[in-house]
Amino acid sequence: MTISRRKFLKGTAAAGALAASPFYINSALAQSRELRIYAWAGYITNEMLDDFRAKTGINATFTPYGTNDELLNSLRATDGSGFDIIMPTVDRVPGYLDFDLIQPLDESRINWDGALESAITGSEVGGVVGGKRYFAPSDWGTEAIAYNTEWTNINRDTLSYGDLWKPEHADGVTVRGHSALAGIGLWLEKQGKLPYPFLESYKNETAMRANFDVILKVATEHKHMIAQFWDTENEAQGAFRANGAIIGQTWDSTAFNLIQEGEPIAYAAPVEGAMAWMEGFVMPKNAQNVDAVYEFINWYYTPEAGAMFVKATGYNSTSRGADALLPPETKAFFQNSYTQRDLDNLWWWPIQEPWYVALRNEYQDRYLSA
Template sequence: MTLSRRNFVKSATAAGAVAATPFSISKAVAANKELRIYAWAGYITDEMLADFKAKTGINATFTPYGTNDELMNSLRATDGTGFDIIMPTVDRVPGYVDFDLVQPLDTSRVNWEGCLESAVKGSEVGGIVDGKRYFAPSDWGTEAIAFNTDYAKIDRNNLSYGDLWKPEHAGGVTVRGHSALVGIGLWLESMGELPYPLLDSYKNEKAMRANFDVILKTATEHKAAIAQYWSTENEAQGAFRTNGAIIGQTWDSTAFKLKQEGEPIAYAAPKEGALAWMEGFVIPKNANNVDSAYEFINWYYTPEAGAMFVESTGYNSTSKGSDALLPEATKQFFQESYTEKELKNLWWWPIQEPWYVALRNEYQDRYLSA
């Protein structure tokens, strides 16, 4: 999948050109409905819920989760019952289909005119399974290198995942267990030290295990450099605020939030490629309020809703025209974080089949307990 900020944005139209009223449920009917949203912590604000109700008349409640695994485990425990709309990453969608936890979208009910064409096209890998679309893209972002500009010593023009493990950063590194292994893998691959191409091994368990054996050895050798592991956004931010981290492999939102607070934090893509992901709306198999789920998707595909999402998260909305409504500081963060070359070099997470997730978690546990 080859997508970039430029490709996303050039697909957008001016905010005023997007249909202003894509909603179909009458407010009298909507007053008797409640939408149950299960999404990443920090993604849905009170302001967004109020605007959604004002536009549609629908009450909505928001329950947060912190990881893809938490979302998957919750749905498996309830057989796809309990929520009306969820927001997994596109690479995990085939796993939900395999476990029969989600339902195909009725694509005729989605206002695709409000979504960037490049996002709709780019989400075909993972979002369409056996010819059926399960996924309406909402946002995309990256995981790369966040660093304290006062203390971390990096060469921005030659940045690598390997820079995390330089002696001068010892005791000041924060990473997420499983994605740190991928970052180390990309670093080792760039030096010709993996037995198999990393991307290809996502399709072959034997090859992936052989790669992880090499990666785990290197990761364990550098474990003393870790100040804190993180698994959620709040933990990643806390590593820099209070636990001594000066550099880390984090989401872009981590650096965005810290910089908003006045912390001397910058964000940059390493030469191996920032890890890129896309998230979106999926309807669980046993959702009780499917009509309102479609209304929420169509509400999100308006410039105003997309801009509210970006201001809340620091990620990039797929809603057409949302970028034109963003504060200058938000636009500046993006411009400072990525060059055009880096955007063309994004490393998009491949499909993560259930066998891979189990294997990844095995090696993550071995890494964290080493």
């Protein structure tokens, strides 16, 4: 992707003052109907729903999903109906347009002063298509290496995705199928073992298939080391709690939540770069309560709402000023997990077009069934 990553991260530290009141729609129509939110499991808490209702007078319901594919398939099954607001990752937004499932946002109705400018600019790749914005950024996070500090011997200075597959981690690795293939791809590329540059192959199906052939061979050779594959947040945490995992390629939230429970877990970025993603608010084409969608986005773009989100998830909010309201343990996790080198070296997921998702799923299925 062509976003300036350093500019994005610098922007997250440059939060300024909010406008006095972001809630300026508050129409009777919005209050007369429920806002139907479809978002990642754990992203919307009762505390957040109560605060949103108190600030706007609007009742909202929350339905969780566990994966981007689950979200897309649900919307395809209903032709973009059933919900008023969804939260895909920005790299998947063009795919929703290919299936005619979403509608552009009216940027004049959003209080952009409440969002980090760097996130707004950074989300233009994927979030703005054909000159129209479909995506209002909400949060960002990473997928890297979580490990048990008592049962592993990790050198954070040289940590690699390849370290997952060291013999001493046998029977103790947890990964997500398709992103494990990406991690192995980054590892092999750094060794000069891929036929095509990995990032560029996201634009060319022939090149990606050739790369995946090499990646799948290596992945299959090490599959015996897997304690558990994960697909959702709960599964990733369960791999460490109950199924013998001592190291894994997981989301940052997995490590954050385990640490809060007192587990001896740490989280670190490998030398190939932590896989970074951005999520945001998108409106399905058949949303019924459009006014309430803008109320919700503007409510979220306040320091208090952004801080509630971070408290619930461990991810990083794009709400301006939220970082100042975070509890000490959340700030400590970020500081302990990322050096400045890590932040400068993030590997952002490229746009994942439908052809790539189909190909990725094909190789993931071959990996899981090998």
